[in-house]
Structure formats: structure tokens, C-alpha cells
Amino acid sequence: MVEQKTAERMRVPVIAVTGHLGSGKTSLLNHLLREPGARIGVVINDFGELNVDAALVTGQVDQAAAISGGCLCCLPNAGGLDDALQQLSQPKLRLDAIIVEASGVADPVALARIIQFSDVGNVRLGGVVEVIDAVEHFRTVDTEPIPPSRYAVTTLAVIGKTDLLTAAEREAVSARIRDRIRERNPDVYTVTADYGRIDPQLVFDTVTEEDPLDQLPIAQLLREEAAQDHTGHQHASSVSREFAETVLPGALVDLLENPPAGAYRMKGRLRVRGPRQPRGYLVNVVGRSVQVERLREVPEAGELVVIGMDLATDAAAASLEALAAADGGSPDKEGLARLERHRRLSE
Numbered sequence: 001m002v003e004q005k006t007a008e009r010m011r012v013p014v015i016a017v018t019g020h021l022g023s024g025k026t027s028l029l030n031h032l033l034r035e036p037g038a039r040i041g042v043v044i045n046d047f048g049e050l051n052v053d054a055a056l057v058t059g060q061v062d063q064a065a066a067i068s069g070g071c072l073c074c075l076p077n078a079g080g081l082d083d084a085l086q087q088l089s090q091p092k093l094r095l096d097a098i099i100v101e102a103s104g105v106a107d108p109v110a111l112a113r114i115i116q117f118s119d120v121g122n123v124r125l126g127g128v129v130e131v132i133d134a135v136e137h138f139r140t141v142d143t144e145p146i147p148p149s150r151y152a153v154t155t156l157a158v159i160g161k162t163d164l165l166t167a168a169e170r171e172a173v174s175a176r177i178r179d180r181i182r183e184r185n186p187d188v189y190t191v192t193a194d195y196g197r198i199d200p201q202l203v204f205d206t207v208t209e210e211d212p213l214d215q216l217p218i219a220q221l222l223r224e225e226a227a228q229d230h231t232g233h234q235h236a237s238s239v240s241r242e243f244a245e246t247v248l249p250g251a252l253v254d255l256l257e258n259p260p261a262g263a264y265r266m267k268g269r270l271r272v273r274g275p276r277q278p279r280g281y282l283v284n285v286v287g288r289s290v291q292v293e294r295l296r297e298v299p300e301a302g303e304l305v306v307i308g309m310d311l312a313t314d315a316a317a318a319s320l321e322a323l324a325a326a327d328g329g330s331p332d333k334e335g336l337a338r339l340e341r342h343r344r345l346s347e
């Protein structure tokens with residue numbers, strides 16, 4: 001996978017799982033923790049419902065940090081969360097992601113801000129996953145004429161508990177929830193999944209068929225175990241491409257700012273044409289948020305991966321081809337300035 005090709009560790013994505021009381025956050029978290037091969041840290045304010053012991057036994061949670069004092073974003077100075085992130089983002093833990101499960105009464109907007117503007121240097125906001133109870137939603141969360149402001153920070157909305165609706169209601173209710181979310185924030189990516197059974201690939205990097213077996217000898221075993229797991233999920237699609245040559249910065253920014261139809265995440269390391277020499281960049285797109293970091297070492301070859309549930313794979317492959325083929329012939333100063341602007345905003 002992209003991240004494993006170099007020893008250079010980049011910032012750890014922090015994913016917030018939000019949602020009303022009882023909406024299914026813990027179910028989603030437990031589902032994600034069952035994913036083999038990923039090293040996930042968890043911050044949660046109530047360990048009661050999470051089967052942390054089981055997760056520890058299977059080696060998927062390396063260290064869990066608790067926050068006492070109730071609602072995350074009501075903590076006096078967010079110090080509790082920062083401390084937990086500090087602890088979990090230590091390079092020696094080599095975590096692939098940290099998941100923060102907010103209590104049902106936490107304000108997702110405040111929580112997302114706390115993570116985004118955290119004083120902890122080596123973390124980045126990796127998305128806000130809002131879990132929705134399709135049965136109770138219009139009695140609890142979406143009760144006013146204007147759709148709830150919490151959607152402003154949502155990147156992925158997971159509509160669950162549709163198994164409790166009749167077949168006739170299921171599509172209509174899901175569509176109504178989606179419409180209301182989009183009315184507030186058209187960039188939210190929505191999926192329907194009961195018991196939080198989403199493809200973990202949407203949220204963090206997982207072991208894939210592409211991993212060289214000699215690099216991850218246990219991967220095959222873990223995959224076989226996962227294949228026997230009956231709590232299956234619908235699989236996301238992904239399209240990736242290697243870039244042997246440098247890419248033009250402007251063409252890269254165009255793609256990052258306008259991901260292919262159906263894409264939720266994009267990630268990659270790229271050799272980008274610079275004024276004199278190639279530069280190395282790490283890029284991450286979650287929903288419409290573009291995060292760019294400069295790599296100390298320029299990679300020998302670039303790679304970009306696009307992931308989504310309803311990904312238009314042909315169109316995504318064509319976009320990656322177009323990026324490879326883009327050739328302005330000039331140093332593309334303006335494109336580099338746009339890329340650098342994203343990098344500064346990501347700091």
C-alpha cells in the first residue's frame with residue numbers, strides 16, 4: 001500500500017464517529033475493529049459497550065485511551081482529547097488510524113474543530129462519520145424545518161437500522177434522509193449499512209490484495225479469517241495508478257479538488273514537477289477536504305488511489321490517465337502555488 005512503501009511516517013488520521021444516542025456508533029466501531037491487519041487506536045468516553053478486550057486479544061487495538069468527564073467537547077480545554085491523541089500518535093505505536101467515538105450528546109462540529117486544530121502535531125482529521133438511525137432520525141435528530149447543522153462537518157453519513165423498516169419504507173426513508181443531508185451539505189458521502197457494516201477501506205487503510213506477501217506475511221492469513229467472518233459488508237471499489245514520471249501540480253490540484261464521481265477518499269504519494277527539481281508530496285482527500293504534506297524524500301515513482309462505494313471506476317481510471325498525460329511543458333508556477341496553498345492549509 002502507498003503508506004508502506006517508505007519508512008517515513010506521516011500524520012495519523014483521526015476519524016470521529018458521531019451520531020445521536022443509540023444510533024449505532026459502537027456497532028460501527030466494533031465492526032471496524034474486526035478488520036484484520038489495521039492498527040487502530042480508539043478514544044472513547046465510555047468503555048462499557050465496546051468489546052475492547054476482544055479487540056485487544058486479536059491485536060487490533062494497540063492502546064486504548066479513555067477520556068473521563070463525559071462529553072468530549074465539553075471538556076474544559078479539550079486537554080483530555082489532546083492528551084489521548086498525543087499518546088496514541090506516538091510513532092512507536094505505528095497506528096494506521098485513531099477513531100474517536102463521541103458520546104451521543106457531543107456536538108460533532110465542536111469535536112471536528114478540536115481535532116482539526118489540535119495541538120498534537122502528528123495527527124490530521126481523517127473524516128467525520130455520522131451514524132444515523134433510520135427509524136428514529138426524524139423524531140430525534142432532524143426535527144426542525146432547517147436540516148441539522150451537524151452535517152456541516154460530516155464527511156460520511158452511514159444510514160443504519162433500515163432492517164427495522166418495511167421493504168416499502170426502506171428506500172423512501174433513506175432517500176429522504178439523504179436529501180435532507182445534502183440540502184445542508186451537498187458534499188456529504190452517504191451509504192446505507194446496518195449495524196455499521198461499512199467497508200473499512202472507506203475509513204482507513206486496510207490490508208489489500210496488492211500488499212506484497214513477503215512484506216506482510218500474516219496478511220493472507222488475516223484475509224482468509226476475514227473471508228469467513230459472517231458480518232460481511234458491501235465492498236468499496238478502488239482504482240489506483242502508478243506514475244513513473246512527475247505529474248503537473250496544476251493537473252494534480254484539479255483532480256484533488258474535483259474527485260471522480262463516486263469517490264470518497266483519495267490518497268497517494270507523488271513526484272510533482274517543481275521549478276528545478278521534482279518534489280515529493282503526500283496527498284489525502286476525504287470527502288471534499290484536501291490535505292497535502294510535503295515529503296522529505298521524493299519518491300522514485302508516484303501512486304494515487306481512489307476509493308468509493310459508487311465509484312465510477314472507468315471515469316476514475318480515465319482521470320488518473322489524464323493526470324499522467326497532462327503536460328504543460330512549463331514549470332506550472334500557478335499550479336505549484338495552488339498545491340502549496342493546500343499544504344499550508346493542512347498544517
Ligand SMILES: Nc1nc2c(ncn2[C@@H]2O[C@H](COP(=O)(O)OP(=O)(O)OP(=O)(O)O)[C@@H](O)[C@H]2O)c(=O)[nH]1
Pocket residue numbers: 019020021022023024025026027028049103104160161162163164193194195196
Ligand atoms: N436492528 C438494528 N439494530 C442496530 C443497528 N445498529 C445498531 N443497532 C442496535 O442499536 C442499539 C444501539 O447501538 P449502539 O451501537 O450501542 O449505539 P451507540 O450510538 O453507540 O449508542 P450510545 O453510545 O448509547 O449513544 C444496540 O442494541 C445495537 O445492537 C442496525 O442497523 N439494525
